[in-house]
Amino acid sequence: MGSSTWILGLSCPSLSWPVVGSIVVFAAYTVWWHLHSPLRRYPGPFLAKFTNFWRMYHVTRGSFHNDLERLHHKYGPVVRIGPNILDVDYDPELIKTVFNTKGDWKKTEYYLASSALVDGNIVYNLFSEIDAAKHAQEKKHVAKYYSPNGVASFEPHIDKTIVHFCNELEKRFMNHLNESAKPTINMGEWITFYTWDVVGAITFSKPLGYLSAGHDFDGTLSNAEKAVDYFAWVGTMPFLDHVFDKNRFYKPIGPPGFGRVTGISIQHLIDRYQGIDKAYHDPALPDFLDRFIEAKQQAAAAAKAEHGDSPAVTDNQIVGWLMINMIAGADTTAIVLRSAIYYCLKNPRVWTRLRAELAAAGLTEEHTPLSYKATRAIPYLEAIVREALRILPGVSLSLERYVPAGEYRLPDGSNAPPGAILGFNPYVLCRNKEVWGDDAQEFVPERWLRREGESEEGYKERLQVMKGADLSFGAGSRICLGRHVGLMQVYKVMGTLAVRYELELADKEKEWKVINSWFPRQEGVEVRMWRRGGEGV
Numbered sequence: 001m002g003s004s005t006w007i008l009g010l011s012c013p014s015l016s017w018p019v020v021g022s023i024v025v026f027a028a029y030t031v032w033w034h035l036h037s038p039l040r041r042y043p044g045p046f047l048a049k050f051t052n053f054w055r056m057y058h059v060t061r062g063s064f065h066n067d068l069e070r071l072h073h074k075y076g077p078v079v080r081i082g083p084n085i086l087d088v089d090y091d092p093e094l095i096k097t098v099f100n101t102k103g104d105w106k107k108t109e110y111y112l113a114s115s116a117l118v119d120g121n122i123v124y125n126l127f128s129e130i131d132a133a134k135h136a137q138e139k140k141h142v143a144k145y146y147s148p149n150g151v152a153s154f155e156p157h158i159d160k161t162i163v164h165f166c167n168e169l170e171k172r173f174m175n176h177l178n179e180s181a182k183p184t185i186n187m188g189e190w191i192t193f194y195t196w197d198v199v200g201a202i203t204f205s206k207p208l209g210y211l212s213a214g215h216d217f218d219g220t221l222s223n224a225e226k227a228v229d230y231f232a233w234v235g236t237m238p239f240l241d242h243v244f245d246k247n248r249f250y251k252p253i254g255p256p257g258f259g260r261v262t263g264i265s266i267q268h269l270i271d272r273y274q275g276i277d278k279a280y281h282d283p284a285l286p287d288f289l290d291r292f293i294e295a296k297q298q299a300a301a302a303a304k305a306e307h308g309d310s311p312a313v314t315d316n317q318i319v320g321w322l323m324i325n326m327i328a329g330a331d332t333t334a335i336v337l338r339s340a341i342y343y344c345l346k347n348p349r350v351w352t353r354l355r356a357e358l359a360a361a362g363l364t365e366e367h368t369p370l371s372y373k374a375t376r377a378i379p380y381l382e383a384i385v386r387e388a389l390r391i392l393p394g395v396s397l398s399l400e401r402y403v404p405a406g407e408y409r410l411p412d413g414s415n416a417p418p419g420a421i422l423g424f425n426p427y428v429l430c431r432n433k434e435v436w437g438d439d440a441q442e443f444v445p446e447r448w449l450r451r452e453g454e455s456e457e458g459y460k461e462r463l464q465v466m467k468g469a470d471l472s473f474g475a476g477s478r479i480c481l482g483r484h485v486g487l488m489q490v491y492k493v494m495g496t497l498a499v500r501y502e503l504e505l506a507d508k509e510k511e512w513k514v515i516n517s518w519f520p521r522q523e524g525v526e527v528r529m530w531r532r533g534g535e536g537v
């Protein structure tokens, strides 16, 4: 028989007995686990009951939000999508319980892969930290800088970037001499340049340079795309991140992690400490980095006053804060903006009404870039932004939490098994007909406004229900920290584009393409645009 091994009567020349033994033990354990699992009663795809490979495979295909929607239609509100994971559809009370402010429903290890390896140490950030106490401690230092008041001081940075955005578009695409020469603009891509430059501007006082270059000149954007693709699938089996990326013994062997944004963050911190960034950093116009250094100083002062009892803020923590602005802030904001523009232009009724309301508020081209205050005062713009967040939430993979000890009723009437993982997918929740009605698949900003004949009370109740199902910013203690600064960018640009330009989709019939890897990035938002009331610039 030589070195071959016989399994079920078949000769397997390359396998040795220890390998076969391991496979048999693993298979037996898997079957045993399945038979004894407290999750065995829940319906779901057959393979998902045994292995997380099922979920990993489907996540890599880039349309898991659609798959999950179909699975819920097929199996009901609770679907088993992994040996220890249940995905849950709409249940207002349960959502409030899981996404509470106490932090007792812990984030899962899925999130860990968005950490960084700095000098051989894993640096967790506000998004990736799964220990509730450490997260609360970390958040305490910086939460005030992300509050509505805190982010107000960053508006001048956003204004400058909007002016730059408009100038680049006008210079490159609006100097045509006649109607037929209006070029097609890949607006989706330009929005990416805008949001990444904003993140640079508000975080380090320096745009990252994509608007000026007009392309991904240093590869950071494509690298970030690959990193988030990696994050999306590796999170389904988090231990693999230690094989591919976060190990102390050999260089990363997998797809890129978030090393590049970590490098940019470290460099900016060094430049600030050494005063190298004086050419562009004006202390009178503070940025996030100023605030984070202030947080470090405040923590040091508190520690001194309390005889060293207060924990210090380290430079590694600052790096974590800087990089999370880039990882969590740029692509998400771009997704909301692309959806808002795409759907407004697909529905000219919506675009026309928005422009009418801006005009009625006296907002014109001379006021651009429009102030956040002015744009926030336009109820129809708020309805558009909310609807853009609903129709394609910026995070469209499930937000996962561990079930703590206790009795928690699932929408199918069973009790959630403690220690199991519950996932809530913002996309699935935002398409649930029970909440959003038969037109859940349509872009209808009006749903966010009071209807004709609807009482104020009835409207408030309806709004409450919709907000309760809307996890587009998450909720509870892990709610998106950057939502105020993200929304500021969205409102201001939408208002500015609407009052300054004529816009139309380059091909009104063409549908965009969505590739979902944690962030559902859209491709194919192509427009033609020109200055209002005139040809060219």
Ligand code: HEM
Pocket (backbone or CB within 6 Å): 126, 127, 128, 139, 324, 325, 326, 328, 329, 330, 332, 333, 336, 393, 394, 395, 399, 400, 471, 472, 473, 474, 475, 477, 478, 479, 480, 481, 482, 483, 485, 486, 487
């Ligand atoms: C406007 C578009 C944005 C959307 C749709 C969005 C969405 C989200 C969601 C859904 C979460 C929760 C994830 C979870 O619970 O698993 C989250 C967390 C987070 N986001 Fe955002 N985000 C946006 C913009 C931003 C911006 C601009 C920043 C920073 C400048 C940011 C920073 C963060 C941080 C730090 C967390 C982690 C919060 C924590 O766990 O305490 N986000 N975001």
